[in-house]
Structures are given as structure tokens and as C-alpha cells.
Amino acid sequence: MLLAQKKKQSNISEYLIYMYQTEDLIRQFNFDLNQLNTYVLAHIPASEQEKKELLLWYASLIEKMQNEKIHTKGHLQELNQLVEKLTKLHTQLEATNAPYQAILSKAAPYFSQQTEASGNTLTNPVQLSLNAVYGFLILKLTGKKTTKTQQQMLDTFGDLLSFLSHAYKDNKHKNSLSD
Numbered sequence: 495m496l497l498a499q500k501k502k503q504s505n506i507s508e509y510l511i512y513m514y515q516t517e518d519l520i521r522q523f524n525f526d527l528n529q530l531n532t533y534v535l536a537h538i539p540a541s542e543q544e545k546k547e548l549l550l551w552y553a554s555l556i557e558k559m560q561n562e563k564i565h566t567k568g569h570l571q572e573l574n575q576l577v578e579k580l581t582k583l584h585t586q587l588e589a590t591n592a593p594y595q596a597i598l599s600k601a602a603p604y605f606s607q608q609t610e611a612s613g614n615t616l617t618n619p620v621q622l623s624l625n626a627v628y629g630f631l632i633l634k635l636t637g638k639k640t641t642k643t644q645q646q647m648l649d650t651f652g653d654l655l656s657f658l659s660h661a662y663k664d665n666k667h668k669n670s671l672s673d
Contacts, residue, residue: 558572577621577624608622623654
């Protein structure tokens with residue numbers, strides 16, 4: 495089973511962030527499967543069969559990204575639909591769940607800050623949280639440090655996404671039992 499599939503089953507937020515990273519990786523290598531194979535897959539400690547599966551997976555993602563015309567920015571529709579599902583769950587929890595409301599209260603000033611940083615183009619708290627966590631991942635990968643305030647924001651958004659992911663997994667499990 496591919497890492498992406500494992501993440502999708504275990505933690506939907508980690509999956510989304512992993513897929514954002516994968517989309518950017520594909521863009522970095524100009525949608526060139528040969529480059530991905532040479533510079534990425536060749537360095538992964540995996541069996542030849544696993545590498546073959548990964549290569550096919552990258553090929554399918556490249557095709558989807560090209561078909562959806564998200565060459566320079568944006569996310570696959572299936573990822574956007576997952577964010578929509580998380581947003582619906584967020585709205586339900588916001589209205590009914592006291593522990594989630596407490597997390598939201600802590601996150602509120604950071605939402606305002608991130609909305610402003612986006613030029614007021616992004617207001618969805620789930621997407622703001624995902625983008626912030628992904629942005630901090632990129633900072634860390636490039637060796638940049640985060641401030642104490644940034645780390646507090648990251649921790650708060652992480653708590654929010656963790657809560658949502660757990661609730662999403664629980665809901666999905668309950669719905670599969672009733673099928």
C-alpha cells in the first residue's frame with residue numbers, strides 16, 4: 495500500500511498536506527516522469543515493485559493535474575472535495591462540540607492573521623490551517639527557523655487539524671458500519 499493511501503486512511507489532514515507536497519514536487523520537476531524517477535524514486539529505499547507502483551501513481555497524478563489544468567497552482571479536485579468535507583465537519587463541530595470550540599477560540603486570532611496575509615482571498619479556517627501547516631513544513635525543509643509566535647500558531651492549527659482528522663475518521667468508520 496502506498497504511503498498516500500495509508501495517510502488517507504489514518505489521518506486525512508496529513509494526507510492533504512502530503513498531497514500538496516506531492517503536487518509541488520511534480521511541478522518542480524515540470525511534470526516529467528523521467529526526472530521524478532531519476533531524482534526522487536531512485537533514492538527511495540523500496541523494492542522494484544514498490545517503485546513501479548509509485549511511478550504509476552506519479553504518472554496518474556501528472557495526468558490528473560494536466561487534465562485539471564493546475565500546472566502552476568491549485569489542487570486536485572479530489573483534494574478540494576476532501577477539504578469541503580472537512581469544512582462541513584468543522585461547521586458541525588463548531589456548533590456542537592465544546593472541546594472543538596475551545597480549539598477554535600485559541601485559533602481565532604491566527605485565522606484573522608492568515609486571512610489578512612492571503613489578501614483576504616482565503617477565509618476557510620480548514621484551508622487556512624492546512625496552508626499554514628504546509629507553509630511551515632516548507633520553511634523547515636528549507637532550514638528556516640520559526641518564531642515562537644509562529645510555532646504557537648502552528649501548534650494551534652495542528653491541534654485543530656488533528657481534532658478534525660480524528661472526527662473525520664470516526665465519522666467515516668460509523669458511516670461504513672451503517673452501509
